[in-house]
Amino acid sequence: MAEIILVSSGKGGSGKSSFTAGVSRALAFAGKKVLDVDCDIGLRSLDLLLGASDKVVFDWGDVLLGRCTAEQAVIKGEIDLLAAPSRFDSAFEPEALAKLVKSLKSSYDYIFIDSPAGIDKGFQIAAACAEKAIVVTTPDSICVRSCARAFDELDRLGVKDVRLVINMFEVKPVCKHKLLNIDQCIDETGVQLIGVVPRDANLGYCSVTGASPSEFSPSTLAFSRIAKRITGKRVPLVCE
Numbered sequence: 001m002a003e004i005i006l007v008s009s010g011k012g013g014s015g016k017s018s019f020t021a022g023v024s025r026a027l028a029f030a031g032k033k034v035l036d037v038d039c040d041i042g043l044r045s046l047d048l049l050l051g052a053s054d055k056v057v058f059d060w061g062d063v064l065l066g067r068c069t070a071e072q073a074v075i076k077g078e079i080d081l082l083a084a085p086s087r088f089d090s091a092f093e094p095e096a097l098a099k100l101v102k103s104l105k106s107s108y109d110y111i112f113i114d115s116p117a118g119i120d121k122g123f124q125i126a127a128a129c130a131e132k133a134i135v136v137t138t139p140d141s142i143c144v145r146s147c148a149r150a151f152d153e154l155d156r157l158g159v160k161d162v163r164l165v166i167n168m169f170e171v172k173p174v175c176k177h178k179l180l181n182i183d184q185c186i187d188e189t190g191v192q193l194i195g196v197v198p199r200d201a202n203l204g205y206c207s208v209t210g211a212s213p214s215e216f217s218p219s220t221l222a223f224s225r226i227a228k229r230i231t232g233k234r235v236p237l238v239c240e
């Protein structure tokens with residue numbers, strides 16, 4: 001029975017979709033059955049990051065509108081994917097998507113919900129599915145504040161099990177006090193840390209090629225550590 005994990009941040013561009021794809025790959029590599037649900041209505045990206053853009057025929061909006069079954073909409077692959085609709089529809093109510101996602105729980109070990117930026121309607125739809133959440137911040141004050149806001153909103157919606165990922169981390173600017181350090185990110189979001197992902201230029205190529213960076217790239221190693229922590233293994237937060 002899958003755990004349903006929301007990936008959120010408040011602010012746009014913090015790396016939610018890259019994180020979702022990277023951690024999903026690491027879990028799939030470890031033999032777990034993973035479904036990613038792209039909730040970024042109108043701005044979907046997981047199909048590109050997972051190399052499945054040419055396989056999208058239906059999306060979860062088509063299921064809610066009765067145009068196809070869930071089985072038809074799920075794109076099968078190393079990681080299964082439910083693509084986001086390209087347009088908003090009034091039928092896209094939080095409860096409707098939550099019911100659809102819960103109906104798929106028995107087929108997976110993990111279901112990741114990739115939230116859009118912001119904390120308005122798209123976020124509410126995504127959050128209604130969630131049993132747990134991971135908020136992804138970059139080490140700067142604006143993103144950290146937006147994560148703290150998303151954390152409050154998740155608490156209000158009843159999602160109590162929330163962990164923090166610090167993405168695009170770079171040691172040099174932190175040492176020069178140009179970026180927040182790990183403790184400052186934790187203190188200012190008020191969220192318990194589950195991992196740190198370094199800035200990795202290779203990640204940018206994923207949306208072009210649909211392939212993951214090499215198994216030795218810094219982001220792949222970080223996603224693998226976080227995936228292990230998600231499965232309950234005790235591994236260091238950051239690389240030794």
Ligand SMILES: Nc1ncnc2c1ncn2[C@@H]1O[C@H](COP(=O)(O)OP(=O)(O)OP(=O)(O)O)[C@@H](O)[C@H]1O
Nearest residue numbers: 012013014015016017018117168198199200203204
């Ligand atoms: N660790 C990283 N190192 C370098 N670049 C990164 C990293 N994580 C993400 N990026 C890049 O940052 C950009 C935004 O990433 P991504 O689309 O995953 O963010 P997002 O939070 O999902 O954005 P949105 O809010 O628009 O959905 C992309 O170009 C991606 O390649």
Ligand SMILES: [Mg+2]
Nearest residue numbers: 016017040045
């Ligand atoms: Mg995204």
